Amino acid sequence: MTVTDTDQHHDTHEGESHGLSDMGYVKIAVFLAVVTAIEVALSYTQDQLGAAFLPLLLILMGIKFFCVILYFMHLKFDSKLFGLMFYIGMFLAIGCYGVFLLSMHFFSS
Amino acid sequence: MADTAVAPATGHDAHDDHGAHHTSTGLSNNKLAMWMFLGSECLLFGGLISTYMLYRGRHSENLGPDQVWDIPFTSASSFVLLMSSLTMVLAVSSAHRKDDRNTKVWLMVTALLGALFVAGQVYEFTTFYREGLGFTTSLFSSSFYTLTGFHGVHVTVGIIMLTSLVGMIGKNRVPGDKAETVELFGLYWHFVDVVWILIFTLVYLIPA
Amino acid sequence: MAIIERPTDTPAVVSPDAAPAVATPATSYGVFRRPVETTGWKSWLFTIDHKKLGIMYGVVAMAFFVIGGIEALLIRLQLAGPDGTVLSADAYNQMFTMHATTMVFLFVMPMAAAFANYMVPLQIGARDVAFPRINAFGFWTFLFGGLFLNTSWILGGAADGGWFMYAPNSSVAFSPTNGVDFWALGLQITGIASLTGAINLIVTVINMRAPGMSLMKVPIFTWMIMVVQFLLLFAIPVITVALFLLMFQRSFDATFFSVEAGADPLLWQHLFWIFGHPEVYIIVLPAFGIVSEVLPVFSKKPLFGYPLVVFSGAAIGFVGWGVWAHHMFASGLGPISVAVFSVATMAIAIPTGVKIINWVMTMWGGKLKFTVPMLYAVGVIVQFTIGGLSGVTHSVAPSDTQQTDTYYIVAHFHYVIFGGAVLGLFSGLYYWWPKMFGKMLNERMGRWNFWLTIIGMNLTFGPMHVLGLQGQPRRMYRWTENRAGEGFFNIGFWNLIASIGSFVLALGVLMFFVNIYVSHRKGTQKAPLDPWDARSLEWITTSPPKEHNFDRTPTVGHLDEFFHRKYEDRGEGDHHDYHQVATAEEIVAEEEAKGDSHIHLPSPSYWPILLSLALPIMAYGVIYNIWLIAGGAALALLSMYGWGMEPHTAPDDDYDPPAAGTELEVAAHG
Numbered sequence: 001m002t003v004t005d006t007d008q009h010h011d012t013h014e015g016e017s018h019g020l021s022d023m024g025y026v027k028i029a030v031f032l033a034v035v036t037a038i039e040v041a042l043s044y045t046q047d048q049l050g051a052a053f054l055p056l057l058l059i060l061m062g063i064k065f066f067c068v069i070l071y072f073m074h075l076k077f078d079s080k081l082f083g084l085m086f087y088i089g090m091f092l093a094i095g096c097y098g099v100f101l102l103s104m105h106f107f108s109s
Numbered sequence: 110m111a112d113t114a115v116a117p118a119t120g121h122d123a124h125d126d127h128g129a130h131h132t133s134t135g136l137s138n139n140k141l142a143m144w145m146f147l148g149s150e151c152l153l154f155g156g157l158i159s160t161y162m163l164y165r166g167r168h169s170e171n172l173g174p175d176q177v178w179d180i181p182f183t184s185a186s187s188f189v190l191l192m193s194s195l196t197m198v199l200a201v202s203s204a205h206r207k208d209d210r211n212t213k214v215w216l217m218v219t220a221l222l223g224a225l226f227v228a229g230q231v232y233e234f235t236t237f238y239r240e241g242l243g244f245t246t247s248l249f250s251s252s253f254y255t256l257t258g259f260h261g262v263h264v265t266v267g268i269i270m271l272t273s274l275v276g277m278i279g280k281n282r283v284p285g286d287k288a289e290t291v292e293l294f295g296l297y298w299h300f301v302d303v304v305w306i307l308i309f310t311l312v313y314l315i316p317a
Numbered sequence: 318m319a320i321i322e323r324p325t326d327t328p329a330v331v332s333p334d335a336a337p338a339v340a341t342p343a344t345s346y347g348v349f350r351r352p353v354e355t356t357g358w359k360s361w362l363f364t365i366d367h368k369k370l371g372i373m374y375g376v377v378a379m380a381f382f383v384i385g386g387i388e389a390l391l392i393r394l395q396l397a398g399p400d401g402t403v404l405s406a407d408a409y410n411q412m413f414t415m416h417a418t419t420m421v422f423l424f425v426m427p428m429a430a431a432f433a434n435y436m437v438p439l440q441i442g443a444r445d446v447a448f449p450r451i452n453a454f455g456f457w458t459f460l461f462g463g464l465f466l467n468t469s470w471i472l473g474g475a476a477d478g479g480w481f482m483y484a485p486n487s488s489v490a491f492s493p494t495n496g497v498d499f500w501a502l503g504l505q506i507t508g509i510a511s512l513t514g515a516i517n518l519i520v521t522v523i524n525m526r527a528p529g530m531s532l533m534k535v536p537i538f539t540w541m542i543m544v545v546q547f548l549l550l551f552a553i554p555v556i557t558v559a560l561f562l563l564m565f566q567r568s569f570d571a572t573f574f575s576v577e578a579g580a581d582p583l584l585w586q587h588l589f590w591i592f593g594h595p596e597v598y599i600i601v602l603p604a605f606g607i608v609s610e611v612l613p614v615f616s617k618k619p620l621f622g623y624p625l626v627v628f629s630g631a632a633i634g635f636v637g638w639g640v641w642a643h644h645m646f647a648s649g650l651g652p653i654s655v656a657v658f659s660v661a662t663m664a665i666a667i668p669t670g671v672k673i674i675n676w677v678m679t680m681w682g683g684k685l686k687f688t689v690p691m692l693y694a695v696g697v698i699v700q701f702t703i704g705g706l707s708g709v710t711h712s713v714a715p716s717d718t719q720q721t722d723t724y725y726i727v728a729h730f731h732y733v734i735f736g737g738a739v740l741g742l743f744s745g746l747y748y749w750w751p752k753m754f755g756k757m758l759n760e761r762m763g764r765w766n767f768w769l770t771i772i773g774m775n776l777t778f779g780p781m782h783v784l785g786l787q788g789q790p791r792r793m794y795r796w797t798e799n800r801a802g803e804g805f806f807n808i809g810f811w812n813l814i815a816s817i818g819s820f821v822l823a824l825g826v827l828m829f830f831v832n833i834y835v836s837h838r839k840g841t842q843k844a845p846l847d848p849w850d851a852r853s854l855e856w857i858t859t860s861p862p863k864e865h866n867f868d869r870t871p872t873v874g875h876l877d878e879f880f881h882r883k884y885e886d887r888g889e890g891d892h893h894d895y896h897q898v899a900t901a902e903e904i905v906a907e908e909e910a911k912g913d914s915h916i917h918l919p920s921p922s923y924w925p926i927l928l929s930l931a932l933p934i935m936a937y938g939v940i941y942n943i944w945l946i947a948g949g950a951a952l953a954l955l956s957m958y959g960w961g962m963e964p965h966t967a968p969d970d971d972y973d974p975p976a977a978g979t980e981l982e983v984a985a986h987g
Contacts, residue, residue, distance in 0.1 A: 019202075022199055022202055025195060025198045025199060025202065026195065028195075029191070029192065029194070029195035032191055032194075033188060033191060033192070036184070036187060036188060036191060036309075039309075039310060039314055040180065040181075040184045040314070042314075043180060043314040044180075046316070054315065057310055057314055057315060058310070060310070061306060061307065061310035061311070064306045065303055065306055065307065068194060068299055068302060068303050068306065069299075069303060071198075072194050072195075072197070072198045072295075072299045072302075073295075073296055073299045073300070074292075078140075079134070079136050081134060081136060081141065081523070082136070082140065082141065082144040083144075085141065085144040085145045085147075085148045086144050086147055086148045086151070087148075088148055088547075088551065089147070089148025089149055089150070089151035089152055089550075089551055090148070090151045092151070092152060092551050092638060093151040093152045093154075093155030093156075094155070095638070095639075096152075096155075096555075096591050096638060096641075097155045097156065097158070097159040099639075100159060100587045100591065101159055101162060101163065103587075103642065103650055103651065103654045104163060104581065104583065104584075104587075106162060106163060132524035132525065133523065133524050133525065133526040133530075134523060134524055136523075136524065138447045138448070138520050138524050141519075141520050141523060141524060142447070142448065142516045142517070142520050145515075145516045145519060145520070145550055146516060148550065148551070149512065149516075149550050149551060149553070149554050150554065151554075152551050152552075152554040152555050152558075153554035153555075153557055153558060156554065156555055156557075156558030156559070156588060157558055160558070160562065160573070160584065163581065163584060164573075164580070167579045167580075244569065244570075244571065245569070245570045245571055245572065248572060248573070248578065248579055248580055251565065251571040251572065251573060252573070255561070255562070255565060255571075259561075269954075273958070273961070277961070277962065282962050284961070284962070284963075284964070
């Protein structure tokens with residue numbers, strides 16, 4: 001937790017040093033929409049996909065998740081400390097609830 | 110969540126004595142607080158999602174997830190919420206350019222898209238209810254309504270905040286750094302969107 | 318000499334590019350006016366000063382301590398002899414549920430919050446916390462939540478399902494009064510208080526440290542508080558989920574925990590303990606922090622292995638997330654889960670042991686001075702170690718299966734909570750009393766206080782080990798003579814001892830209140846500035862501190878900054894030879910002389926208390942009338958608008974008399 005990005009932070013009011021350009025955001029949004037469309041399409045072809053269906057869907061979900069977190073929420077450009085706060089919560093949630101569901105035999109049924 | 114901070118510790122001699130410039134880490138108090146709040150929210154929605162996962166198979170024969178879901182409809186409303194994230198980020202971007210007019214416009218569009226999403230959710234709930242899926246019908250329905258209801262409340266609170274923010278920008282009554290305030294609301298809004306990304310895949314697309 | 322200026326809301330004459338995005342509202346009108354009182358009841362009701370809030374946290378926590386204590390005494394009276402008739406079975410159930418709930422959520426946690434609020438900004442050289450109004454909101458929310466919870470006593474009966482409120486006891490069929498509803502909603506409200514407090518204090522420690530104070534120069538108490546706040550930040554939402562599900566179950570007919578409806582009662586147990594185990598460390602780590610402050614001062618040595626104490630505290634916090642299911646060994650988790658959680662639980666003894674060793678090594682070779690705070694700190698080491706050892710016996714799952722739901726468990730957690738947390742908090746009270754109130758607590762009375770407490774607690778909780786191993790179940794409202802057993806293991810004898818002990822303990826606590834009276838009588842001396850020869854930053858200011866804490870923001874060069882300003886090291890190399898070069902009076906006088914001339918503090922505010930007030934109104938609405946929810950929500954919304962739109966400070970002419978100052982300066986915004 002060292003001092004980070006102080007310099008970068010000083011002039012964030014001056015415009016677009018902070019993250020992508022508007023066009024960049026639009027591109028990300030189009031990408032997200034496409035991924036969502038693929039997800040929906042996959043859900044209609046799950047019988048053909050078989051065992052690959054679930055991991056595929058989860059990977060696409062993860063891609064969307066991190067696109068929003070990293071670009072729309074600026075985590076990629078912001079101080080690591082902000083990310084730390086969020087990721088601790090995220091990993092505790094995945095860890096604790098994962099173990100909880102595991103102990104309830106959720107994944108084996 | 111925004112609050113006015115007292116003079117931070119490093120003195121006050123500079124006249125541009127505001128915001129993040131002289132906190133110990135150089136980071137804004139408000140933004141740090143918002144990220145912590147979102148980290149905390151991960152465990153809230155994690156708990157609700159887990160509860161749903163545990164109970165999604167516990168329902169009567171013909172009123173389970175695979176029977177009631179209307180994937181095309183939900184896909185459309187998911188798309189709406191996803192696009193509201195884009196308009197939100199454009200609002201933040203305008204705010205950083207000190208472009209009040211566009212900030213207000215994009216915030217308003219975001220709020221409208223959010224309202225459209227909530228309207229879709231109300232419609233969806235009503236349809237399910239007509240099909241016989243009440244809140245207490247089964248463990249599946251209780252946990253489904255609780256999870257999506259919590260998310261809906263988050264969106265609704267977001268809409269109220271967005272419209273209030275538009276009003277405050279209009280009257281020039283935003284305390285503190287305006288761009289940062291818009292950014293904070295943006296973080297909240299994107300988080301709500303992220304949660305829906307999870308819900309859409311885990312709850313709707315993956316069959317029980 | 319520092320002057321607190323009349324704050325002005327006029328934006329300063331600054332160049333346009335210096336503060337471009339700040340638009341301080343130029344007017345404040347009508348309801349948006351900020352209160353300005355600095356004396357009288359209004360100055361307390363609307364205060365956002367962390368010190369006043371800290372004191373109020375302490376006072377309220379102490380009041381709940383007394384309430385919880387009376388509940389405990391009633392329990393012990395009931396169990397003192399065979400076939401107790403003091404309480405009915407129903408009243409007994411309410412008594413132990415509310416005793417635990419009160420002590421955990423309304424005494425130990427807020428008492429720690431009291432110290433955290435008061436001391437953390439002082440220890441890091443800040444003028445206040447990062448979000449003063451949210452701080453005030455946290456206090457009032459805690460207070461109203463606690464009061465709401467306790468109104469259940471007069472509204473049909475309190476919660477009676479035990480403090481962890483397992484299904485099916487929590488369902489309407491087994492608990493038909495509104496007690497459990499009050500419990501669920503009340504804890505929800507105090508949870509909001511804890512969550513906001515957590516965010517506030519973490520931001521404060523990360524962002525508001527005095528210049529020069531790197532994270533490894535932060536006083537150990539503040540470090541432990543920060544770990545606790547992280548635990549709260551991530552644990553509170555878990556209990557929030559559980560309590561919401563319980564509320565939906567009881568008030569809106571959902572069946573989340575009803576086995577007959579196909580639900581899994583383990584869902585509640587998992588959610589509760591995912592929160593509940595970090596909660597254990599939330600309770601005890603602040604006391605560890607206090608002990609780690611007090612021991613070095615009265616051993617005249619720096620804390621042994623400060624980085625180790627910091628990291629073991631953080632490690633306890635982290636591992637604390639992976640052991641929750643050890644509370645559920647008897648619930649049929651399956652052998653693999655039990656084995657995993659058993660090993661994880663044993664692992665947590667390691668960082669705890671590290672701390673104990675560091676404390677002992679701090680005292681080793683020191684010039685020990687057994688003042689009352691030191692006595693309490695040493696008391697923690699001894700008593701907590703006993704509790705820790707019985708805790709290790711629980712981590713062995715087969716042994717735990719024998720002990721589950723017996724008095725052995727009760728003995729264990731009272732040694733940990735009373736012997737660890739409460740003794741630590743008392744150590745803090747004695748240690749920081751002169752700082753907070755400018756008067757020393759009487760040492761002689763303090764010794765009575767300490768020894769009666771220690772004897773009382775061991776008499777009360779010690780016999781419970783025997784009772785538990787003899788098989789006396791907890792929560793059993795009466796026992797009979799003909800099944801009490803023979804000789805040394807006769808539970809009648811040990812129950813009587815425990816009951817007598819509880820009254821000794823109560824007498825000990827009473828001594829504390831007597832001590833406050835004795836120490837604050839007319840004619841008692843004002844406390845010296847530095848009565849203990851202390852080491853950390855909170856002592857580089859007056860006692861009690863001024864509203865703005867420090868006349869000049871201290872610059873920090875050492876971990877024990879105050880000590881290093883008082884003493885100079887004239888030793889060579891590894892040999893230290895400290896000589897006093899300044900007194901506390903001289904240091905504080907110097908700070909005053911070089912004080913900042915312009916200090917802006919934000920004005921008090923009406924909105925935190927109003928926003929808090931909306932929460933119990935909504936909670937009553939859930940129980941009694943749905944329209945009350947709407948009313949409460951309206952108040953909440955109104956308060957948030959007021960909050961969001963009020964100016965940073967009251968305008969000049971709200972003060973009486975109007976300020977004469979013409980100095981214009983931008984108040985800090987964040």
